[in-house]
Amino acid sequence: MLHIKCPHCGLRSQNEFSYGGDATVKRPELGKEISDKDWDNFVYNRKSLRGKHWELWQHLSGCRQWIKVQRDTATHEIFKTLKANEEIS
């Protein structure tokens, strides 16, 4: 069982959260010319790192906020959590 520290609610069990994928992927700027390659990278291509991985989770059965979580994909250890609008440092 993962235990995720929601920045709004505190430490909660994995059952309350749903997963949202790689948090470092940025949507291409609206209104700017986007190449097919950039769009492809945004929609489909992922690094899927082994080790420390920043990812999005939603506290679905809690405050319903999206949060950022830094987790090790090999050991499942969780290092840091951030609010959605906080930049990954």
Add this chain to the structure above:
Amino acid sequence: MQKYSVFSLVKNALSNHENWDLAWKDPTPKNEYDVVIIGGGGHGLATAYYLAKEHNITNVAIIEKGWIGGGNVGRNTTIIRSNYMHDDNALFSEFGMDLWRRMSQDLNYNVMFSPRGIINLAHSDAQMNTYARRGNSMRLNGIDAVLLNREEVREIIPMADFSENVRFPIFGGLMQPSAGTARHDAVAWGYARQADDMGVDIIQNCEVIGFDVSAGKINGVRTSRGDIKAKKIGLCVAGSTNILAEKLNMTLPIETHLLQACVSEPVKPVLDKVVTFGAGHFYISQSDKGEMVMGGDLDGYNSYAQRGNLPTLQHVLTEGIAMMPFLSKLKMLRTWGGIMDMSMDGSPIIDKTHIEGLYLNCGWCYGGFKATPASGWTFAHTIAQDRVHELNAGYSLNRFNTGHLLDEKGLGTKTWIS
């Protein structure tokens, strides 16, 4: 090579089974090969076998970080089927079914192929309509499919919950009678033994550290047991695809996720079909040892851990008990997890890459085991001829860029979100 038969069994019994030949050798890597296959799992071993058998390419090495057959081919739920709706998936899988039917004879190794049939249960009228459509599509592609009503399903699997007040009543199901199971380890060992006999070097405990690429062309691979030159290299590393892709500066439409399975304590024969729950993601069959073999959803987050967490297992088994209540009486014997190369449309990739001489085989999601022979056969063709076969033409890498997705389940780009 010593042929396995009843006569060789008797003969070796007389000498207390002390004089059997080694099934495969343990060679030191040579400096150079025509083809290097990375990954000694089912797909890698099958690829090497078909390179030698179908294309006469025998100067081949399989390099494997651990031991052969120690990854997903050693830890799956052994289901073999071709009940797909889309032509690309259906024709590829049905070609594989033919290879499965002949495999024990071809490999002189009993893979215990058991075509016992698979039933996908339907729990609503809408689902029955969808299954009728899928069944018709299958039959148009020459695959056997039978639509069963509630009473017909009840006759085959009376132990399922047919009571009136259940949340997901069984309306019927779609059966592929020729689907089934096989002994997963035997598949890896059978391919390994034949490939070795035809001259393929199976090199275990050999980790890939990097690649030698120059001017857009692959020249070799750097390993923990030295540099190996190769004209062609095939990647068959399933859940480790992204790790090797990073060394090649490639970013792929693949994420690595965790999938669990489990078996109960062994019980007397009760279930002679593979059955899937239609209102969630749960599947079950009974092994020859009597264990109920069960699996379902991914854990749902990126992972290389090869071990799962209990919430998903609990979720999956809740579905199982809803479908077959007697399961609640059984004790769990064993659970395990493996890492899946989840592609963004749920279908695999068998293709060339932008690097000359580098070939890619990945994205098997939930269905890698059943694809073992067809994947090996088409990947061997792709490598040997330097062009894709019509059977794997739909499994291209650039389909994500061009929009020709093979979205069998209609789930969109995040196949692991349920």
